[in-house]
């Protein structure tokens with residue numbers, strides 16, 4: 186009896202072992218993996234376009250110093266394709282990693298996990314020709330597309346590698362100038378609903394290069410003049426490739442080509458979750474608490490009173506359900522004591538004879554914050570030079586002498602002495618500014634704006650880079666994204682579907698203007714009828730969302746996960762989030778044409794292609810069920 190049982194248990198173990206080993210053998214051979222069920226992550230593969238060897242700071246490219254031939258001056262800008270792509274992917278909050286072939290080998294395990302499952306749903310190929318690249322085995326890309334079903338989207342003239350051309354089904358000829366308009370040639374998911382003809386934004390005077398290819402085994406869906414400029418191709422593996430042509434410096438100035446890129450991501454992966462900003466405005470006002478209003482003769486005024494703030498700011502903002510984003514200064518330089526003090530406890534008469542009642546101002550600002558019409562942002566710590574002692578010395582100086590030099594009233598670049606502010610000093614001011622604002626207003630600011638735009642620009646002292654390290658999520662006003670992963674300056678596409686429009690609070694972007702012409706503030710709502718004036722933390726939250734997805738093994742259910750960091754995504758603690766959910770035609774057809782959607786397990790509706798996720802930071806899920814139940 187005992188022996189029989191032992192035998193039975195042994196037999197069961199053997200059976201389980203055999204099944205497990207068959208599963209892993211099949212899996213390793215790529216048979217179980219279904220090339221149509223793709224992960225939600227993009228690999229952005231570049232050449233040597235990233236000028237930060239430490240892979241953190243993404244700046245606008247420097248001018249090359251070369252002549253284009255049109256101008257007597259050197260007028261050739263650096264290649265902006267990588268910068269554009271980084272801004273666009275961040276804007277849409279599509280998860281991506283950057284693979285730089287000047288520092289990395291093209292290893293297949295960049296694209297596969299250790300069980301040989303693809304890590305990326307699609308690869309954006311933006312590899313320039315350069316002698317600075319590591320030796321690349323591009324057959325890895327061929328393997329991913331033709332065997333694992335990974336998508337490939339190639340940009341402009343970054344297709345000089347023969348195996349990339351083979352994957353696209355085109356032969357590259359070269360690029361020559363053309364300002365011909367683009368036209369759609371057929372119906373295709375990638376271009377559905379777009380304008381039938383369009384041009385790139387620099388207009389008819391631009392010198393953009395149109396690429397010429399011979400189409401061998403691809404469909405042309407967009408032409409520029411007679412020349413194919415967007416082509417697509419499908420593989421039995423489930424892999425799909427797209428080439429988007431035109432000039433690598435100019436193509437993304439076109440809304441249509443930006444949309445074509447976003448759609449190409451959807452088409453190659455099969456689905457997409459992204460954010461757009463067609464109707465949103467971020468309105469900003471600087472300076473409450475700034476040092477110069479008490480000392481600088483030409484920028485001299487008493488702060489707004491509680492009553493003024495209520496009447497001229499809070500009331501119109503409430504009426505238009507709008508938010509004003511305010512850059513506050515939390516520390517005040519007490520000249521007599523030669524030390525910092527909290528700004529918002531101050532009540533004094535300045536040397537010009539003006540009464541400064543910051544306590545009254547603070548009551549007004551607090552009220553707007555409580556009502557949700559003001560968003561608190563950081564304008565540094567003091568809005569004045571860190572070193573007020575060294576020559577030519579600000580402390581104790583005369584109103585009509587050193588006091589009246591505007592260079593004193595900047596904090597992150599030494600605009601008085603013509604230098605930079607060291608990194609550690611800046612970092613301390615950024616972190617202390619954040620802490621003092623939190624203490625005084627009860628809110629952690631996520632946007633950092635250097636006073637008077639005085640900044641340091643060398644790599645180690647770079648003000649935007651340091652603000653990213655200090656934990657801010659956006660660099661003001663329009664500088665760009667700050668994160669632990671990367672910092673992107675020179676942000677673009679404001680006022681398009683890719684990014685909200687940023688506008689200055691009337692009349693002059695500062696509380697100074699409001700002290701003179703307060704009634705002008707509300708007229709901004711006439712200039713932008715129907716727009717939604719949002720708090721900047723809403724925008725910052727989306728930029729910092731960490732999204733991913735997984736398929737159930739039977740391929741019937743797809744779960745997209747969003748993860749909202751409680752710091753960067755603090756706006757979502759009390760507000761629902763809204764995302765564009767796009768499912769490609771081929772995926773829908775393959776899954777039977779129908780699906781239902783749940784958000785956090787509850788019923789969810791899709792309105793104008795947007796899905797709403799309930800409020801709360803942390804993890805959320807969108808489940809797309811193709812079973813037809």
Ligand SMILES: [Zn+2]
Pocket residue numbers: 471472475564568635636637
């Ligand atoms: Zn300022």
